[in-house]
Amino acid sequence: GDSVTQMEGPVTLSEEACLTINCTYTATGYPSLFWYVQYPGEGLQLLLKATKADDKGSNKGFEATYRKETTSFHLEKGSVQVSDSAVYFCALSDRGRYGGATNKLIFGTGTLLAVQP
């Protein structure tokens, strides 16, 4: 079945360092890909998404490009801030029973990012 694999954390960086969190996926068909962020004690918030190959999602300085040839969707930021400290989840949308698009998501295990001042 479909699955998402992301790099294990924790990832500890100094403020203004570059960030890359790797994410690869296995899927039949053409899923949409997402990055969600979970701040301490809160629910998940959508950070960015890409719905087709070569799309680039971006938000708050974060970017990720949907690479079909490498089945990857790596999250990048050029200069992290302390406020970026959170758990980041890569996810893909699953196909419904009859192959239609749904919002059922398959998540990776999450990567904890800790940014130190």
Next chain:
Amino acid sequence: NAGVMQNPRHLVRRRGQEARLRCSPMKGHSHVYWYRQLPEEGLKFMVYLQKENIIDESGMPKERFSAEFPKEGPSILRIQQVVRGDSAAYFCASSPPGQGRPTEAFFGQGTRLTVV
């Protein structure tokens, strides 16, 4: 427009009791998803409901767990005879009807269930 509302935020139950978790989707959203996050793990899909219908319950344990989304009122995830292994954060997400491509699912803040 209020977001997805889950209550309670924290729930403590003794082994063998029942746990009822509530989720009110965003206004205009007719699709609800429940996910479970076990300690140190990612979110796992449990069940997908539309009003009065269970669409996909492939992630739901076969026993003790049930979910509903009635015509009126919130969606309820019910766990009977809870065991310690049920301790987790349970997240609800809602979305509007899609147009052939996935739309964004909005998540609630979760209910943290502790079984003692």
